[in-house]
Amino acid sequence: MYTRHIITSLLFLFFTGFALVGKAETITIKGIIVNDRSESLPAATVQLNDGEFGMVTGQDGRFEFNGLPAQVYKLQASYMGYETYTRIIEPGQASGLVAVRLTPSEMLLEGVEVSENRQQIARRVNSISVEHLQADFFSGNQAGSLMRTLRRIPGVHSMDAGTGMSKPMIRGLGFYRVVFAQNGIKQSGQLWNQHIGISIDQHAISQMEIIKGPSSLRYGSDAIGGVINILPAPIPAKGQWSADVSLTAKSNTEWMGASTGFSGRWGDVYIHLQATHNRFGDFRVPGTDVFLLPAPAGTAEATHEVELGDHAHNTAGEETGISLVTGIVRPWGNSYFDVRFHTVENGFFDYVGLQHASRREEHMASTREVKLPYQSVSDYSINHFTNRYFGENKLEIALGYQFNSSTEHSRLTDRTGNRYDDLMFYREKDNLELQLDLHNITANTSYSFRHLENHLVDMILHTGYEQNSTDGFSHILPDYSRASIGAGLIHQYELSPRWIINSGMRFDYHLINMKESLNPDPAFGDSIFNPQFEEHYLGTAFSLGANYIPNPNNIFKAHIGKSFRVPAIYELGAYGLHRHEGRFERGDLSIKPEEAWQLDLGYELETDGLRIMLSPFANYFTNYLFLNPTAELRSEGQVYRYHQSEALLYGGEASVEYEWRERVNLYAGIEYVYALNLDLKRSLPFTSPMSAITGLEYAFADRGIFSNIRVGIEGVLVGAQNNTVPNELSTPGHFSLNMHASTLLQLAGQQVDISLRVNNALDNRYYDHISFYRRMRIPEPGRDVQLFVKIPINK
Numbered sequence: 001m002y003t004r005h006i007i008t009s010l011l012f013l014f015f016t017g018f019a020l021v022g023k024a025e026t027i028t029i030k031g032i033i034v035n036d037r038s039e040s041l042p043a044a045t046v047q048l049n050d051g052e053f054g055m056v057t058g059q060d061g062r063f064e065f066n067g068l069p070a071q072v073y074k075l076q077a078s079y080m081g082y083e084t085y086t087r088i089i090e091p092g093q094a095s096g097l098v099a100v101r102l103t104p105s106e107m108l109l110e111g112v113e114v115s116e117n118r119q120q121i122a123r124r125v126n127s128i129s130v131e132h133l134q135a136d137f138f139s140g141n142q143a144g145s146l147m148r149t150l151r152r153i154p155g156v157h158s159m160d161a162g163t164g165m166s167k168p169m170i171r172g173l174g175f176y177r178v179v180f181a182q183n184g185i186k187q188s189g190q191l192w193n194q195h196i197g198i199s200i201d202q203h204a205i206s207q208m209e210i211i212k213g214p215s216s217l218r219y220g221s222d223a224i225g226g227v228i229n230i231l232p233a234p235i236p237a238k239g240q241w242s243a244d245v246s247l248t249a250k251s252n253t254e255w256m257g258a259s260t261g262f263s264g265r266w267g268d269v270y271i272h273l274q275a276t277h278n279r280f281g282d283f284r285v286p287g288t289d290v291f292l293l294p295a296p297a298g299t300a301e302a303t304h305e306v307e308l309g310d311h312a313h314n315t316a317g318e319e320t321g322i323s324l325v326t327g328i329v330r331p332w333g334n335s336y337f338d339v340r341f342h343t344v345e346n347g348f349f350d351y352v353g354l355q356h357a358s359r360r361e362e363h364m365a366s367t368r369e370v371k372l373p374y375q376s377v378s379d380y381s382i383n384h385f386t387n388r389y390f391g392e393n394k395l396e397i398a399l400g401y402q403f404n405s406s407t408e409h410s411r412l413t414d415r416t417g418n419r420y421d422d423l424m425f426y427r428e429k430d431n432l433e434l435q436l437d438l439h440n441i442t443a444n445t446s447y448s449f450r451h452l453e454n455h456l457v458d459m460i461l462h463t464g465y466e467q468n469s470t471d472g473f474s475h476i477l478p479d480y481s482r483a484s485i486g487a488g489l490i491h492q493y494e495l496s497p498r499w500i501i502n503s504g505m506r507f508d509y510h511l512i513n514m515k516e517s518l519n520p521d522p523a524f525g526d527s528i529f530n531p532q533f534e535e536h537y538l539g540t541a542f543s544l545g546a547n548y549i550p551n552p553n554n555i556f557k558a559h560i561g562k563s564f565r566v567p568a569i570y571e572l573g574a575y576g577l578h579r580h581e582g583r584f585e586r587g588d589l590s591i592k593p594e595e596a597w598q599l600d601l602g603y604e605l606e607t608d609g610l611r612i613m614l615s616p617f618a619n620y621f622t623n624y625l626f627l628n629p630t631a632e633l634r635s636e637g638q639v640y641r642y643h644q645s646e647a648l649l650y651g652g653e654a655s656v657e658y659e660w661r662e663r664v665n666l667y668a669g670i671e672y673v674y675a676l677n678l679d680l681k682r683s684l685p686f687t688s689p690m691s692a693i694t695g696l697e698y699a700f701a702d703r704g705i706f707s708n709i710r711v712g713i714e715g716v717l718v719g720a721q722n723n724t725v726p727n728e729l730s731t732p733g734h735f736s737l738n739m740h741a742s743t744l745l746q747l748a749g750q751q752v753d754i755s756l757r758v759n760n761a762l763d764n765r766y767y768d769h770i771s772f773y774r775r776m777r778i779p780e781p782g783r784d785v786q787l788f789v790k791i792p793i794n795k
Helices: 002-020 114-125 135-141 146-152 357-364 420-427 569-573 772-776
Strands: 026-034 045-048 053-056 062-069 073-078 085-089 097-101 129-134 156-162 165-170 178-182 207-212 226-231 241-250 255-266 269-280 284-292 305-311 317-330 333-347 374-390 393-409 432-449 455-471 480-496 499-514 528-530 533-551 554-565 575-578 583-586 594-607 610-634 637-660 664-677 691-700 706-718 734-747 750-759 784-794
Touching: 026 045, 026 073, 045 062, 053 062, 073 097, 085 097, 114 129, 114 499, 114 533, 129 135, 135 146, 135 750, 146 156, 146 165, 156 772, 165 178, 165 226, 284 772, 305 357, 480 569, 499 569, 528 575, 583 610
Parallel strands: 026 097, 178 226, 583 637
Antiparallel strands: 026 062, 045 053, 045 073, 073 085, 129 207, 156 165, 207 226, 241 255, 241 784, 255 269, 269 317, 284 305, 317 333, 333 374, 374 393, 393 432, 432 455, 455 480, 480 499, 499 533, 533 554, 554 594, 575 583, 594 610, 610 637, 637 664, 664 691, 691 706, 706 734, 734 750, 750 784
16 A cells, blocks of 8 residues: 555656756646536536545536646545545646536435435426435335326325325326336336336335426427436446345335345446236225226216225236346446336226125135236346547437236126127136237437536437237227327527526327227127227427526525427227226227416525425427316216317415424325316316425434434324316325334344334325226225335445
8 A cells, every 4th residue: 555655656756857847837727526426416516636635526516726837636526425536637638617417325324315415406407396305215205006106296196996005196297208217218008097006126226316397398298298218227346245144124014025145246237137026915995895987977867876895806916026137337338128017916906706706716815826807017127328538529329119918807798799709818817807908119328428517418319109909808909009209409508607597399290000909799889889980190399498496505496398209009099998996998099189378386495404405397289188077878888988178277285394303204295186077177186185295203313223313203194185077086185194114123244224114103094086086985095014024235
């Protein structure tokens, strides 16, 4: 060690002495500090010659030393959560801009990854609301599905149809208006179906960003309401490896689960591996003697009571997830593959079968066995990402392929006797009612210009192609293909240390082709389900936003823009019984792309343990598209039709968090959305009501083998939803109480993380307004005691 220091000192003396020969002159050393994503790092520390000269970077990540003696300098740059950067600068190299790119440090500080500074960068530069979540959020708030886990975030909700079956909602918008992506590659699936959840293993997520608001510029048409984007896991340091085993148990559904993960790096090659398996039973509800059939209000079926009990029968299931990420790290950047497999099998609540005593006894015989009706969803994806740096600039290329296969199985019947051969054929396939196979290919590229002073420019090109084929005894969607291409430009300009201006524009082209679908039984229903259909759609989006930063603790934001959304295939061509929703759904080939004008405002304060966030918004749609219940009845069920109207959605989120003396943590949040059909001057259907959450957490001093001891309690208040349309039930408000405790346990030198959580601790009976079960008067799950155990193994 001493020899290295002596040699280094001699080299500096040699170069310094050599540089001083000749006439005296001065030089300027200036540059910019960015992270691995080419985002500027404000307040980074820059030193010359081990502290002889020093400064911190400005809000744009830039630094400048003037009037320096013309000699050799050792430059060091450091920033919390990143490896220290060191380089030698000779006088002849000082004339240009020095580009310093810091790589994330993979050290762990008390179990929390220091890469959380990404949240601070996004908070400062984005004009819309962005939340960054780390691994500890998912371990501390894990629920039966990823979307239920994310309900802890103000403005984020979920539409639930059972354990593991839920879809995301952001600010009252869901289905095709919210993009779920893996590092920017949109995940496709049967988004129209509330019973098909997001195909992802929660344990395989290490960090995520949630964008609340219009994001069409970067993510395309379907991001008109927001984005949930899984970010890549941090790259391990050289020679480092880690592993963990996680066990989960939940009382309400008799859930038993296990997951194991491994990460490591050898030289330039790294790997992340995760495998998970969960099994669960029927969810328990506070004592419910009977339920009602999902029929329109006022009909005889709507008053027909069916015996239930304390379980939602046949909602059991199991899921398996496997993911592999492997890649290389080079001086020019990194390149990696991301391969994932996820499969889930769920029973459907058998509201038809439970009307018959024999079927009811069959379901009640076991709360863990899946019987007819049920669904199986398998999702396979392989993505490849390359990040290539050219000085400060960055090229990103993302290529992806996804195959999603969904099957539904029910007791099949032939209404007219004309389809006997079909009936026998599909009964042999375990009563295959519906099969949807979706192939999706994505190619995205972007180039980021970071060398321009005070300007950040991203050029984006997105292309995609998807093809869907259908099979099964029943029909709801035609075979179709869809191709798209979009190009955009996003510009960020630092007008001054206090003002940041964001702007951008994007153009998209979509081509949709649907094949003709004929009725195999013309004696029942229309002879043609879907005609041959081909249509071209063009869309544009643009936005302008500004951030005002009077000081490091306060940020004011404003954003206005125009977004668009191309109609989904289901909205155009749906025709058939959505059996497990209990309704007949029809699309409309004449509908047009949605267009929306959106305004977002924001204020954030962060100082001395206090953080306050306010984020009001307003979305005006010239032709909002929604599924509307009608009074029309068919033998298959109530008819729902897609309809467009002028609409206004407005509301906002607010949250406050205060940490006192590193012991007490107080937090509260509230969200509200009001959705108005401007054509009819009444509410839009199926809108979430106001909800608020408040909590208190206390951290105890370490005691013996116990450390990081935390105990907390939180209350959730949901308002009544009386803003409904005809044939939509209103829902009373409710209150629920949750509790949690966690600690790190040291046993024979091995750390064990233990968390205990109790949801709905008072076992209250309440309804979720946008849940599938609301129409049947079936309450949400009762008290659920959850135990999480994680055993980390680190080298």
